[in-house]
Amino acid sequence: MKNIIWDFDGTLFDTYPQMVNSFLLALKKMHIDEMEIDEYEIYEVMRRHSLSTAIQKYAAHYNLVADNLKLNYQLYEKQNILKSKPFFNLETLLLNTIKNDYSHFILTHRDKQTLYQVLENNHFADYFKMIITKDDNLPRKPNPAAINQIIEKNNLKKMDTLIIGDRVIDIRAGQNAGIKSILFDPDALIIENCNANHKFSNMYDLKLFLMNLGKDK
Secondary structure: OOEEEEOOEOOOEOOHHHHHHHHHHHHHHOOOOHHHOOHHHHHHHHHHOOHHHHHHHHHHHOOOOHHHHHHHHHHHHHHHHHHOOEOOOHHHHHHHHHHOOOEEEEEOOOOHHHHHHHHHHOOOHHHOOEEEOHHHOOOOOOOOHHHHHHHHHOOOOHHHEEEEEOOHHHHHHHHHHOOEEEEEOOOOOOOOOOOOOEEEOOHHHHHHHHHHHHHOO
C-alpha cells in the first residue's frame, strides 16, 4: 500500500472535543439545563453515527427545532473547531511514510475553508496531494464516488490504495470502491462489525504497520 485516503474528523485531527463542546453550548443557548445534558452520550452518537443524527436525536429529546439547534451549533463550532489538534504521532507518521514514497489524500464531509484553516494552523496542508471536501458536491460516504475520483485523477491503483477512518461509513466507502480499509478507533467505541481489514487505536502502531507494509512493495 502506497496511497492513503484519510477521513479528517476523528481520524487525522481530534475534532470531537470541540464539536461536543459546541453542541453543549448550543443546547445551553436554547435554555437546556447543563445537568440534563449527557456529554459523553452526545460524543458516542457523533462517533458511532453522525452530527446530523445527534442534532435530530437531541432536538427530539429536548423538544427543540432541529434547524435552530443546527444553526446554534454551527455558530459555536465555526470558531471552536479551529482549536483542534492532530492526533499524537500523526506528523511523525506522515513524515516517515512520505519519505518511503507514500502519498496522502483527504476525503471529508467538512467544508473546504474550515478544513484548510485547521490544516494551515498546524502546518499540515502540504502533506496531502489532493483533498475532497463537501464543497466538491460529490455524493457523501459510503458512496464511493469521491474515492473513485481521487483514484482516477491521481492514476492510483486500487490494490495499492486504502482508506483510513473512524466511522463505519468510511469503511463502507472503501469497500464500495473496492479498496482496503483501516478503522481508527482510539476509544473502542465502534461496536458494529464493519469488516475493516485492520483496526488501530493510536498513530504509533498505525505508523509501524504502514512502514512494514511499505517494505513489501
